[in-house]
Amino acid sequence: MGFDQSTKTSxxxxxxxxxYYQCRKCCWFLEMKSIxxxxxxxxxxxxxxxxxxxxxxxxxxxxxxDIVSWTADGYVAAVTMSNFQMYRSIMSPxxxxxxxxxKKEVIWSMVGxxxxxxxxxSKFKGNVPHCCKKNxxxxxxxxxxxxxxQFSNCCKAGVVSAWGxxxxxxxxxxxxxxxxxxxxxKTVKLPTNFxxxxxxxxxxxxxxxxxxSTVYFTPDRRRKTQALMTWNxxxxxxQFLASRNPSCCVSxxxxxxxxxxxxxxCACGCQNKNNCVKSDSKQAHRAGINTPRKDNAPxxxxxxxxxxIRVHWHVKLNYKDYWRVKIAITNFNYxxxxxxxxxxxxxPNLNAVTQVFSFAYKPLVPYEAINDTGMFYGMKYYNDLLMxxxxxxxxxxxxxxxxxxxxxxxxHGWAFPRKVYFNGDECxxxxxxxxxxxxxxxxxxxxxxxxxxxxxxxxxxTI
Numbered sequence: 369m370g371f372d373q374s375t376k377t378s379x380x381x382x383x384x385x386x387x388y389y390q391c392r393k394c395c396w397f398l399e400m401k402s403i404x405x406x407x408x409x410x411x412x413x414x415x416x417x418x419x420x421x422x423x424x425x426x427x428x429x430x431x432x433x434d435i436v437s438w439t440a441d442g443y444v445a446a447v448t449m450s451n452f453q454m455y456r457s458i459m460s461p462x463x464x465x466x467x468x469x470x471k472k473e474v475i476w477s478m479v480g481x482x483x484x485x486x487x488x489x490s491k492f493k494g495n496v497p498h499c500c501k502k503n504x505x506x507x508x509x510x511x512x513x514x515x516x517x518q519f520s521n522c523c524k525a526g527v528v529s530a531w532g533x534x535x536x537x538x539x540x541x542x543x544x545x546x547x548x549x550x551x552x553x554k555t556v557k558l559p560t561n562f563x564x565x566x567x568x569x570x571x572x573x574x575x576x577x578x579x580x581s582t583v584y585f586t587p588d589r590r591r592k593t594q595a596l597m598t599w600n601x602x603x604x605x606x607q608f609l610a611s612r613n614p615s616c617c618v619s620x621x622x623x624x625x626x627x628x629x630x631x632x633x634c635a636c637g638c639q640n641k642n643n644c645v646k647s648d649s650k651q652a653h654r655a656g657i658n659t660p661r662k663d664n665a666p667x668x669x670x671x672x673x674x675x676x677i678r679v680h681w682h683v684k685l686n687y688k689d690y691w692r693v694k695i696a697i698t699n700f701n702y703x704x705x706x707x708x709x710x711x712x713x714x715x716p717n718l719n720a721v722t723q724v725f726s727f728a729y730k731p732l733v734p735y736e737a738i739n740d741t742g743m744f745y746g747m748k749y750y751n752d753l754l755m756x757x758x759x760x761x762x763x764x765x766x767x768x769x770x771x772x773x774x775x776x777x778x779x780h781g782w783a784f785p786r787k788v789y790f791n792g793d794e795c796x797x798x799x800x801x802x803x804x805x806x807x808x809x810x811x812x813x814x815x816x817x818x819x820x821x822x823x824x825x826x827x828x829x830t831i
Contacts, residue, residue: 421605423712423741423789425734427453427531429564429571429603431465434582434595435556442473442549443556443596447481448521448541454532454732455710455743456605456792461664462526463540464565465506470557473549475499480519481506481542497547503561508540519543526567529708530792532730533745537708553597564603567664570610573603607793613637616677616795618788623684624778625804631673635796644670645702647757657702658756669700669757676701677790679711683783683804684766690722691776691783692768695744697790699754699761706754709763711744712789717769717776718742726751726765740786778806 421427432448449465451458464484474497475483487501508526509517517523521541529537550556562573581595617631645651647669657667666676678698685692697711712732719739721729727744734741744765746752751763776782781803788795 423714423732423734423787424454424456427456427605429453429566429605431562431564431573431601431603432582433576433599433601435597436595438551438596439545439547440551442476442546442551444543444545446519446541446543446595448539449528451528451538452531453605453792455530455712455789457530457533457538457708457710458526458528458566459707459791460525460527461567461660462508462524463528464526464567466503466561466563467559468503468561469559471549474547475504476545476547478506478545479517479543480522481508481544483507506542508542527707528566530710532732532743533708533710556597558599562601562603566605568610570605570607571603572606572609573601576601605792610793613639614796615675615793616679616788616790617673617675618679618681618785618795618797620784620798620803621680621682622778622783622804623686624806627804629798629802629804631671631675631678632796632798633672635673636675638674640666640668640674641670644668644674646670652702652758658705658758660703664704666704667702669702671700675796676704677706677795679788679790679795681713681784681788683778686778690768690770692766693783694764694766695727696762696764697754700757702757705756706791708752709746709754709791710789712741712787712792713744713785714741714787715785716740717772720770720772721767722770723768724765725767726763729767781805 430450430452432450434446434448435443436446437444449463474489476495476497478498483499483501484505484507485501486497486499487504489496489500492500509523510525511523513523519542521539524537524540526540528540529535531538558576558578560575562576564571564573576599578597578599581598583592583594585592613636615636617635619631620629621627645657645667651657652669668674668676671678676699678700680694680696680698682694682696683691684694695711695713697709699706711727718731718741721731721742724744726747728747730743730745731739732741732743733739746754746763754763755761781800784803785797788797
């Protein structure tokens, strides 16, 4: 039986439709497969990748364990914590380091630090270990401890400077004697699951890795020795892990516009809005308001932005070859002062800083071709301590910059920074359309133009 032309056309259309839907199904399957692959890649991505800082790409805290001697049932190790971050320090109440033993190790003794808990050491007779916990938590000792409890670079209450601010103060160390452990390079098991609080969350530590043994020189540098075994642990910081909200905000003003651009409303979240203190209330002046809480919870002054820190950038003066900026940092937290604070700003004209009047300054050049970032910090024993909220809770300075005639402008908010960081955390800037704008000269003073026109008219009438 033959088919007429219309029947053939119908079958052809049906075949094309089936082919089209099969193709769509195949494409949908490929798309879902790609999306699934991306999700899996995101889930297995190491947490350290989220901690990349473009202004400090190699910044990290390295914890080095050097076994300096073997004992009858373990070893003695010198543990050194080095802060290689250019502008992120560890403030008071200091670092808290934790790990998990691989076997049934105990800590017989420590010098320069201590564990927060001893744990259950009831099975030991005679000599009792310093700590028997599977997951010891270690903190630094306070300044002024007896000499026999001190170790090099210890006993600073856990405060560690940023490498870019004070390299000599960016190291903390202690000694630990470990028992019930391996007594040779082959039998020692590396600790696992390292954690670091500095002093709050934000750090992620990788696994311990055996590295070439550390080399030591004698004081006269004529002889060198080396550790029996060395391993490193690298910890990196992520602001996203530290807090879901910013911890600081930025406001702007200028000499050429009366408008002051404030911090955005609820810039740091308004979760503390109901527990804040008004600056003119009796509570703000009561005794003990500045005593820190054990959980380091803030007590903020009531503001529209509810940030612990506000940075104000004021374009102050304009000269022929220079321009001047005033920077003020205000603390709105009644429970915390900031020791060895740092402020990082990114602006194209920071490549021509002429003078900084009340702060110390250091250019940050992570990429040699770009010099647009600088770090401001307090002068030692003068303003390196930012006090709690109140009359003394601010520091300020002025910066003189040489103009680059090819790029300098007051138009379109050019005079304001692109990014601002306080103590290593990025601050929230106002929306660009709210920046103080440069008045249009044609409309700068309409009253003067009108006055001049009337004067000319009156002069012509009197002729």
